[in-house]
Amino acid sequence: MASDAPKAKKGRFSEEKKTESASKKTESPTDAPKAKKRQFSEEKKTESPSKKTESPSKKTESLTKETETPTNETTDKLSPNTLFGMGNPLLDISAVVDKDFLDKYTLKPNDQILATDKHKELFEEIVKKSKVEYHAGGATQNSIKIAQWMIQEPHKVGTFFGCIGKDDKFGGILKQKAEEAHIDAHYYEQEEKPTGTCAACITGDNRSLVANLAAAECYKKDKHLDLEENWELVEKAKVYYIAGFFLTVSLESILKVAKHASDNNKLFCLNLSAPFICQFFKDNLMQVMPYVDVLFGNETEAAAFAKELDFETKDIKEIAKKAQALTKVNKKRERIVVLTQGKDKTAMASEKFETFPVLKIDPKDIVDTNGAGDAFVGGFLSGLVQDKPLDQCVKAAHYAANVIIRRAGCTFPEKPDFK
Numbered sequence: 001m002a003s004d005a006p007k008a009k010k011g012r013f014s015e016e017k018k019t020e021s022a023s024k025k026t027e028s029p030t031d032a033p034k035a036k037k038r039q040f041s042e043e044k045k046t047e048s049p050s051k052k053t054e055s056p057s058k059k060t061e062s063l064t065k066e067t068e069t070p071t072n073e074t075t076d077k078l079s080p081n082t083l084f085g086m087g088n089p090l091l092d093i094s095a096v097v098d099k100d101f102l103d104k105y106t107l108k109p110n111d112q113i114l115a116t117d118k119h120k121e122l123f124e125e126i127v128k129k130s131k132v133e134y135h136a137g138g139a140t141q142n143s144i145k146i147a148q149w150m151i152q153e154p155h156k157v158g159t160f161f162g163c164i165g166k167d168d169k170f171g172g173i174l175k176q177k178a179e180e181a182h183i184d185a186h187y188y189e190q191e192e193k194p195t196g197t198c199a200a201c202i203t204g205d206n207r208s209l210v211a212n213l214a215a216a217e218c219y220k221k222d223k224h225l226d227l228e229e230n231w232e233l234v235e236k237a238k239v240y241y242i243a244g245f246f247l248t249v250s251l252e253s254i255l256k257v258a259k260h261a262s263d264n265n266k267l268f269c270l271n272l273s274a275p276f277i278c279q280f281f282k283d284n285l286m287q288v289m290p291y292v293d294v295l296f297g298n299e300t301e302a303a304a305f306a307k308e309l310d311f312e313t314k315d316i317k318e319i320a321k322k323a324q325a326l327t328k329v330n331k332k333r334e335r336i337v338v339l340t341q342g343k344d345k346t347a348m349a350s351e352k353f354e355t356f357p358v359l360k361i362d363p364k365d366i367v368d369t370n371g372a373g374d375a376f377v378g379g380f381l382s383g384l385v386q387d388k389p390l391d392q393c394v395k396a397a398h399y400a401a402n403v404i405i406r407r408a409g410c411t412f413p414e415k416p417d418f419k
Helices: 011-017 036-044 099-104 122-129 139-151 169-180 214-218 221-225 228-236 244-248 251-263 275-280 282-291 299-308 316-324 372-384 390-404
Strands: 083-086 090-096 111-114 132-137 158-165 184-190 197-203 206-212 239-243 267-271 294-298 336-341 344-349 353-356
Touching: 083 139, 083 228, 083 251, 090 122, 090 169, 099 122, 099 197, 122 197, 132 139, 132 169, 139 158, 139 239, 139 244, 139 372, 139 390, 158 169, 158 214, 158 221, 158 228, 169 184, 184 214, 184 221, 184 228, 221 228, 221 251, 228 251, 239 244, 239 251, 239 372, 244 251, 244 275, 244 282, 251 267, 251 282, 267 282, 267 372, 275 282, 275 299, 294 299, 294 372, 299 316, 299 336, 316 336, 316 344, 316 353, 336 372, 336 390, 344 390, 353 390, 372 390
Parallel strands: 083 158, 083 239, 090 197, 111 206, 158 184, 239 267, 267 294, 294 336
Antiparallel strands: 090 132, 197 206, 336 344, 344 353
């Protein structure tokens, strides 16, 4: 946990669980009055219109093809553990509840909060009294899960590292759900805190989200990432993805992975995740930025990033170009910056600047935008890991987000019909 953000405590999960345009999922700083409410919101929310930008140009090159030993792998030739993610795992618990349940825990029908002492019994009670659905959640894990769904075969193309409770009920369910999603999850299990959870308390069309980050914040590099059998899995990957929320948990772990990717000319991807990351964890973020090959964010996060770095512009094109031009260690690759803008065009800066219209959707078909950002990234990663051109990666990202917003939670049908 970084020490430079005594102000971000309750806001963290907000951003990590809310992601409408192209973001991610959770963490928790220490105690930031200003970041408190925003956090959970941004992580689960990602849809907000912004300015219109330029129209796309013809074709974009594949990023992975910039490697020294390029491959032309297709889905059929993909190997397990080609995609690596590390972040904050949460077990998502969804259930229909009544007004009495909300009143008992002083919950609003539509809200997103971090669990406090008075919510300690909520998670067990909701499981005992309601018919619940469980899903493997958390920003990075969601994106790895979506990428695996888009790829389908082989299973376990995606590897995921994170921290859970040792031998606890929710940790056991989380492992099972990760297995069902066909991702290769290797959790650091510790006894200090229980597995992180997020309860979605559903009343009618409303969802009140309560997150208990718990073990998710306890990841330790020396206890897990540095172990030989785990590091071998890192070395097997060619594309790496970490949501910005993890910057508040284990900067040293991120830097080790990022440096490995840079030294071996592999792709390292990072998500801005939430405004509070730029505002309260700027030093950590900027230590990692020189290693970032692909930077994701939405327009709100991009604006916060631009402000913190004194870009002196609010224009999405200029922000993308300035972020793209920041110092980079691996000179063999141009950085790619991908910024979503809700229902407006997705902006991408590489050697050139392009915009891509999102898939149209009737507002009445939108059920839940909470997982849209994670889904966008997952779709993009599924293209990257298969060496697809960048325009095809964006196309896959838009497709995945479009599917997820038609359903409750970050869930998806059995198979994609993406062409």
